Amino acid sequence: MKIGYIIHPRKDVIKRIEWIGKHKFDFVDLFLEEDIAVPEKINIAQVKSILKKYNLSAVGHTAWYLPIGSPIKLIRECAIKEAERYFKIFRQLKVEYVTIHAFWPPSIFSDNEGVEYQIETLKKLVKISRNYNLRLMYEPIDTERDNLKNVSKILSNVSELYFHLDIGHANLYKKKINDFIKKFHKKLVHIHLHDNHGKEDEHLPLGKGNIDIEKVIRELRKYDYDGTITLEIFKGNNKDLLRSKDKLRKLWNSE
Numbered sequence: 706m707k708i709g710y711i712i713h714p715r716k717d718v719i720k721r722i723e724w725i726g727k728h729k730f731d732f733v734d735l736f737l738e739e740d741i742a743v744p745e746k747i748n749i750a751q752v753k754s755i756l757k758k759y760n761l762s763a764v765g766h767t768a769w770y771l772p773i774g775s776p777i778k779l780i781r782e783c784a785i786k787e788a789e790r791y792f793k794i795f796r797q798l799k800v801e802y803v804t805i806h807a808f809w810p811p812s813i814f815s816d817n818e819g820v821e822y823q824i825e826t827l828k829k830l831v832k833i834s835r836n837y838n839l840r841l842m843y844e845p846i847d848t849e850r851d852n853l854k855n856v857s858k859i860l861s862n863v864s865e866l867y868f869h870l871d872i873g874h875a876n877l878y879k880k881k882i883n884d885f886i887k888k889f890h891k892k893l894v895h896i897h898l899h900d901n902h903g904k905e906d907e908h909l910p911l912g913k914g915n916i917d918i919e920k921v922i923r924e925l926r927k928y929d930y931d932g933t934i935t936l937e938i939f940k941g942n943n944k945d946l947l948r949s950k951d952k953l954r955k956l957w958n959s960e
């Protein structure tokens with residue numbers, strides 16, 4: 706299992722990767738988004754060389770607000786075009802897996818309509834991603850609609866779409882994290898890990914919310930998960946983050 710950390714799309718990318726490397730993470734979760742980490746501003750050669758310097762691998766991540774499920778067809782088509790601009794960069798960086806987030810239309814559109822819009826866009830995106838040697842993973846977000854039933858419809862209707870489990874998101878609205886692992890473990894290739902109290906998407910350090918991390922790790926190990934886990938922690942200081950990293954490694958090795 707590899708532990709990674711994120712870059713900040715609105716801050717100096719190279720400096721952040723340097724920090725991640727110095728603190729001995731295994732990989733970088735490349736959040737390529739507005740307004741600094743965008744295709745026209747990324748220095749590919751520099752990013753490649755800093756990854757190499759610290760022996761870091763990378764996974765790709767597109768903007769969480771990419772409107773793949775918009776009710777407006779033209780906007781969905783633009784979302785595809787926008788994603789492709791990033792696919793080109795990820796290919797140059799030799800990334801294999803790239804995250805696409807769920808996106809739900811306003812509530813006057815039903816869950817099924819939201820599912821349909823996303824399926825239509827994701828099928829097109831998967832097809833395009835093959836030209837760039839990428840594999841796409843679907844990350845459910847922090848809404849009530851990101852439930853087992855809807856996620857299952859999307860994953861089963863888009864072949865070659867993988868599953869990205871965000872453990873914090875799967876703890877909201879009385880959802881059960883381990884249900885997601887049980888149901889989608891065959892498609893699971895990447896994880897975001899952070900804590901919360903089950904009500905808001907707080908992105909806390911491990912142990913600061915109510916997630917039973919040991920229980921989740923046991924379930925992951927039961928299905929022989931041995932992929933990447935990004936600590937997607939936004940709150941607390943660097944010490945809290947590094948403590949979370951040590952805690953995860955220790956728990957993982959002891960289960």
Ligand SMILES: [Zn+2]
Pocket residue numbers: 844871897937
């Ligand atoms: Zn996430």
